Amino acid sequence: MKRFKNIMAAALALSCVMTVTACEEETGPTSTGGTPSNGSAPTQSSTSSVASMNEEDASKVAEIDIGAKKLENPTVRFLSEWDINPKEGQPISVALEMFQTQYGGRIVQEYVSFDDRFTKLGTMIQADDSPDMFSAGDMDVFPKGIIAGYFQPLDPYIDFSSDLWKPMSAVNEQFCADGKHYVGAYNVASDCVMFYNKKTIVDNGLEDPAELFAQGKWDWEALWTMMTQFCNRDEEKFAIDGWWFESGISLTTGKPYIGVDNGKIVHNLNDPMIEKVQKYMLDMNENDLPVPKAEYGWQVNPSNLKNGKTLFYPVGTYALYPQNSYIQDFGHDIQDVMFVPMPKCPDADAYYLPARVDGFSLVKGAKNPEGVAAYITCEMASRDSEVGKEIGKRQAFEEYGWTQELWDMFETVNDLTAEHPAFEMYNAVTPTIADYINNPMKEGYNSGASWIATRDAIVGAVQMELDSVNDKLKSES
Numbered sequence: 001m002k003r004f005k006n007i008m009a010a011a012l013a014l015s016c017v018m019t020v021t022a023c024e025e026e027t028g029p030t031s032t033g034g035t036p037s038n039g040s041a042p043t044q045s046s047t048s049s050v051a052s053m054n055e056e057d058a059s060k061v062a063e064i065d066i067g068a069k070k071l072e073n074p075t076v077r078f079l080s081e082w083d084i085n086p087k088e089g090q091p092i093s094v095a096l097e098m099f100q101t102q103y104g105g106r107i108v109q110e111y112v113s114f115d116d117r118f119t120k121l122g123t124m125i126q127a128d129d130s131p132d133m134f135s136a137g138d139m140d141v142f143p144k145g146i147i148a149g150y151f152q153p154l155d156p157y158i159d160f161s162s163d164l165w166k167p168m169s170a171v172n173e174q175f176c177a178d179g180k181h182y183v184g185a186y187n188v189a190s191d192c193v194m195f196y197n198k199k200t201i202v203d204n205g206l207e208d209p210a211e212l213f214a215q216g217k218w219d220w221e222a223l224w225t226m227m228t229q230f231c232n233r234d235e236e237k238f239a240i241d242g243w244w245f246e247s248g249i250s251l252t253t254g255k256p257y258i259g260v261d262n263g264k265i266v267h268n269l270n271d272p273m274i275e276k277v278q279k280y281m282l283d284m285n286e287n288d289l290p291v292p293k294a295e296y297g298w299q300v301n302p303s304n305l306k307n308g309k310t311l312f313y314p315v316g317t318y319a320l321y322p323q324n325s326y327i328q329d330f331g332h333d334i335q336d337v338m339f340v341p342m343p344k345c346p347d348a349d350a351y352y353l354p355a356r357v358d359g360f361s362l363v364k365g366a367k368n369p370e371g372v373a374a375y376i377t378c379e380m381a382s383r384d385s386e387v388g389k390e391i392g393k394r395q396a397f398e399e400y401g402w403t404q405e406l407w408d409m410f411e412t413v414n415d416l417t418a419e420h421p422a423f424e425m426y427n428a429v430t431p432t433i434a435d436y437i438n439n440p441m442k443e444g445y446n447s448g449a450s451w452i453a454t455r456d457a458i459v460g461a462v463q464m465e466l467d468s469v470n471d472k473l474k475s476e477s
Contacts, residue, residue, distance in 0.1 A: 130365035185359035355421030
């Protein structure tokens with residue numbers, strides 16, 4: 001299926017996505033730092049392995065011909081809190097298999113905590129000890145990393161106009177400065193979906209959101225109907241918990257608070273669609289529909305989905321993987337766990353969905369840019385491969401216990417997201433922009449504040465900051 005991202009790579013990147021959730025979306029005191037993919041701090045500063053694939057799958061991967069030539073320098077140093085290399089007993093991704101066998105390459109992970117990524121990166125660059133590759137999947141490389149001088153263009157090493165890269169052309173153009181590509185994005189994936197417990201739906205006589213979605217009826221109005229039928233403050237039954245809803249529902253308008261337009265970083269604070277979604281969230285607050293987090297010490301409780309007290313828990317699709325507790329929190333039995341995409345905005349011109357990219361950036365001063373380009377090329381070449389889909393599906397069912405229903409929705413949502421991806425960039429510009437947007441855009445939903453008053457208080461300062469950012473971006477590029 002088009003736009004498919006094989007499950008193995010997603011699982012390996014799990015801790016990366018989890019820390020994005022904690023560090024970028026939480027407004028309460030529960031933010032945590034990143035951990036490597038095995039969930040514990042490593043005993044050494046760098047790790048690498050040459051994992052192997054079973055003979056049958058490896059022979060299929062070998063048929064994916066990208067005209068690879070052996071690298072003069074086989075080692076790519078990857079600075080990250082998560083490891084591309086699989087843990088012992090885990091299957092190797094198709095892309096890594098290709099990189100090892102066709103290019104003779106290997107990935108060496110150099111561990112850093114999520115919070116310290118950019119600090120350590122800057123220190124290494126200054127010491128002429130640059131790593132080669134850095135993840136762009138946290139959606140915070142562009143533009144702040146370019147302004148800081150941490151990354152260099154990929155264009156001398158990757159032909160983004162080639163047939164291989166054409167499917168991602170529109171996406172990669174959003175991460176350009178002065179026509180130069182600073183992110184090699186090979187996939188678009190869903191950044192936020194609505195998890196629910198099917199037993200809770202039945203017990204409350206509600207229409208199944210997945211069925212509404214299949215009928216083309218899953219939109220803001222359908223969500224509103226469900227929420228008002230379910231919620232009961234006296235019984236402590238609320239519609240939405242978690243930290244992702246405000247940004248996720250906003251992006252269904254197709255208008256991020258901070259985005260890119262013709263190579264410039266812009267805000268959409270005055271856009272009527274933003275005002276519309278803010279009004280929707282304010283109405284939710286006034287009708288007592290969201291979990292009143294302030295009354296619960298700004299703590300979230302995903303297990304209330306399983307207990308029938310919460311109707312939806314919006315979060316990334318990483319919640320499907322058993323390496324974290326979400327899937328256990330959402331249902332006593334995985335057969336009861338289901339999700340749908342964020343509901344469609346009825347007034348949008350398309351079904352926009354919150355999205356992130358899978359991709360990497362080339363570090364300034366990297367000693368092996370050819371190796372970085374080779375690995376990213378393997379990811380691009382393998383993303384739609386039949387063997388990748390086959391292996392990923394097998395792992396989902398055999399190792400993760402997914403149901404066919406979960407698998408089908410996973411593929412459908414990722415495909416739908418890729419058709420009209422909406423990228424939010426307020427965490428990717430400067431800390432000042434993040435402060436201006438992150439909490440203020442949630443005030444109507446959480447405290448009943450007027451968006452007009454909130455917007456008018458920040459819009460001038462936001463524009464000034466963006467003017468400065470665009471000037472720096474132009475001079476840096």
